[in-house]
Amino acid sequence: MSRRSSGLIGIWAEAQRQQQRRREAEHREQVQFQREQERRERAAARDASRADREQRAAYRQRREAEARRRTEEIEARVAELTGLLVTGCQVPAFSTAALRRPEAVEPFSPGHLGQPVPMPDPGLYQAQGGWGFGAGHGREQYEHDLRTAQAAEATRVQQLAAYRGQYEQWAAGQLAEIREHNAGVEEMVTALRTGDPDAVVDYFSAALYASSAWPGEFPHQVAAAYDPAARQLVLTWELPGYDVVPEAKAVRYMPTADQEKETVRPAAQRRAVYRDVLAQCVLLVLRDLFAADGSGALESVVVNGFVDDHDPATGRRAQIVLASATVSRSVFAGLHLEQVSAVDCLTDGLGGLLSARPDQLAAVRPGRMPADVGRGVVSHGGGDDPDLYEMDPVAFEALVAQLFRARGMQAVMTTRSNDGGVDVEALDPDPISGGRIIVQVKRYRKTVPPTAVRDLYGTVQGAGANKGVLVTTSGFGPGSYTFANGKPLTLVSGEELVGLLGRHGLRGRLGGGSGTSGGRQPAPPAGAPDDGTAGEHGGAGEHAEHNVLGMSWSGAVALDVCALVCRGTSVLSDDHFVFFNNPATPDGAVRAVPPPRGDKAAVRVAFDALPADADRLVLVAAIDPAVNPDADLAGFTDARIRLADGAGAELGQLEVSDGRAGETALVLGSFRRRTSGDWDFVLGGQGYRGGLEELLGDYGIEVA
Structure with a gap:
């Protein structure tokens, strides 16, 4: 028999179904949420990836654009060099008219003094109450203001008259100076017409220096x-060096290595461009000279183009002639320079000489030289030039001030008393590199002491000047150059001064009949200022004035410090290698000595006693294999060279490069002789994994 349900089971079943539907709905919501979350994450990842790709693409575009810019700069530089002659022919010719100054001065400008003082308007005072009974205050105010305005006007008229008088005095002085200058120009023009050698040399030297055809970095040296x-x-005219032609031909960005790669210009192409530049320079000199000859003084010109570099045959610095030509006016007049091939024109058209391998400083036989003429040579002085040693001190300072004015600056001599250590004050008008310059002048025969350089630096700081210049007839020691390094100081030695004077049409020589002393100054007279660095006096070597080079570094690594007396990169001989088994050179100019307190090694050097054919003193350090056979130079840090005089007084410190892991020998640096005879320090840094033996091999020493 069947039984009727009571309904409870149906209610329970329905409840179960509702609960199941809720669980399914929650599950669907959870799945939907997870899917949405995954979608958002995928979208974010795609956005990040796209942004990263765009960023990488933008970075690559920037690097490629920078590479293209550098390539364009290189191409523009080469185009400038190859178009030097064409550009130079477009420059207006120099003439005596360019030397004349117009007889005009700045007109009188009274400024605010030219405006009369306005008088008070009585109508304004009447409008405030009239002049009648009870209006006395308005009249009194008007009369007071009138008297004040009249007094101010009288003062203005008086000041205007005084200012006009000052202007007229200044204008008269300016006109007198202009007329004196123009009279000097007329005298020179007359001398040019009569063929006066001094006038001809001065005028045509000025024509070369005034030409705007030459790139700014090209040298300007003439004799x-x-x-x-x-x-x-x-x-003789100085030519640019081989490095004027860019070594690179193009620059390309390498994205895989994330660096720029330079495509090297083929050696033959670079040499061809350089030969073309040299030929253009010679032709441009000829063009400037003949174009400037309005007086017919030149029938012919001999140009010897040289570079100032180390002679491959001797290793000494010299003027190496790379191009030479003797050209008459009539032959040169038949040329169309804008359309010639410079090399063919110089060698075939004019019969000149041009080095086939100027990159290797292969010289040509020069033509007639200025010294062959026998008179009127513009160089480092001559018999007619004043001896700077014997010149009156005031006249010498005036000559230095004139040199600064010839270089486009304003320069005045200071008063002889209370000048604060300033002999000449100059103002360089250049808006970027210019400013106020303090100049001290030392008419010495012996080396200027480092104390003078320190005093100049103090004067520059105290005066708030932009720069200090120390000019001398002698030279400077390593201590002076060390102190001046990195400071707004310029040191001008005697030979550099004579060269500057000659380049700017001024005259001066350093003793003797002519020329210079080759960096070795004559013996000083009694009472001449000393350099303050002498520990001993006498001849060469051990009795010469010397410096002590003390070396120190951090770390416990044991090192051998050695010195090499070299010509170029070759030691003079095995005996000129100073180390523990050879403590001194044969002449005693370089000697290993016990280090002063605080130093770990020391070398004593008499720079003036070094051999005449030596142009550098190289200092090196190497691991001592007997003490540290497995060490390298990673522990060689905080190294420096302390420069002291013979009495032990410190003159300055020279920082040197740290050592590197895996290297066992290091070039600390080298003192190099300048053409003036002074010595400069050049930082080293070349490391060697093969130790001292490998290093010495580079300097021509074979270690058995």
């Missing part, structure tokens, strides 16, 4: 003489 009988100008 010239004039032969009036042949109406021939003979000169």
Whole structure:
């Protein structure tokens, strides 16, 4: 028999179904949420990936653009060099008219003094109450203001008259100076027409220096003489070095390595461009000279183009002639320079000489040289030039001030008393590199002491000047150059001064009949200022004035410190290698000595006693294999060279490079002789994994 349900089971079943539906709905919501979350994460990842790709693409575009910019700069530089002659021919010719100054001065400008003081308007006072009974206050105010305005006007008129008087006095002085200058120009023009050698040399030297055809970084050094009988100008002109032609041909960005790669210009192409530049320079010199000859002083010109570099045959610095030509006016007049091939024109058209391998400093036989003419040579002085040693001190300071004015600056001499250590004050008008310059002048015969350089630095700081310049007839020691390094100081030695004077049409020589002393100054007279660095006096070597180079470093690594007396990169001989088994050179100029307190090694050097054919003193350090056979130079840090005089007084410190892991020998640096005879320090840093033996091999020493 069947039984009827009571309904409870149906209710329970329905409840179960509702609960199941809720669980399913929650599950669906959870699945939907997870899917949405995954979608958002995938979208974010895609956005990040796209942003990263865009960032990488933008970075690559920037690097590629920078590479293209550098390539364009290189191409523009080469185009400038190859178009030097064409550009130079477009520059207006120099003439005596360019030397004349117009007889005009700045007109009188009274400024605010030119405006009369306004008088009070009585109508304004009447409008405030009239002049009648009870209006006395308005009248009194008007009369007071009127008297005040009249007094101010009287003062203005008086000040205007005084200012006009000052202007007229200044204008008269300016006109007198202009007329004196123009009179000097007329005298020179007359001398040019008569073929006066000094006038011809001065005028045509000015024509070369005034030409805007030359790139700013090109050298400007000339020596010239004039032969009036042949109406021939003979000169030497400095040419740019081989590095003027870019070594790179193009720059390309390498994205895989994330670096720029330079495509090297083929050696033959670079040499061809350089030969073309040299030929263009010679032709441009000829063009500037003949174009400037309005007086017909030149029948022919001899140009010897040289570079100032180390002679491969001797290792000494010298003027190496790379191009030479003797050209008459008539032959040169038949050329169309804008359309010639410079090399073919110089060698074939004019019969000149041009080095086939100027990159290797292969010289050509020079033509007639200025010294062959025998008179009127513009160089480091001559018999007619004043001896700077014997010049009156005030006249010497005036000559230095004139040199600064010739370089486009304003320069005045200071008063002889209370000058605060300042002999000349100059103002460089250049808005970027210019400013106020303090100049001290030392007419010495012996080396200027480092104390003078320190005093100049103190004067520059105290005066708030932009720069200090110390000019001397002698030279400077390593201590002076060390102290001046990195400071706003310029040191001008005697030979550099003579060269500057010659380049700017001024005259001066350093003793003797002519020329210079080659960096070795004559013996000083009694009472001449000393350099303050002498520990001993006498001849060369051990009795010469010397410096002590004390070396120290951090770390416990044991090192051998050695010195090499070299010409270029070759030691003079095995005996000029100073180390523990050879403590001194044969002449005693370089000697290993016990280190002063605080130093770990020391070398004593008499720079003036070094051999004449030595142009550098190289200092090196190497691991001592007997003490530290497994060590390297990773522990060689905080190294420095302490420069002291013979009495032990510190003159300055020279920082040197730290050592590197895996290297066992290091070039600390080298003192190099300048053309003036002074010595500069050049930082080293070349490391060697093969120790001292490998290092010495680079300097021509074979270690058995």
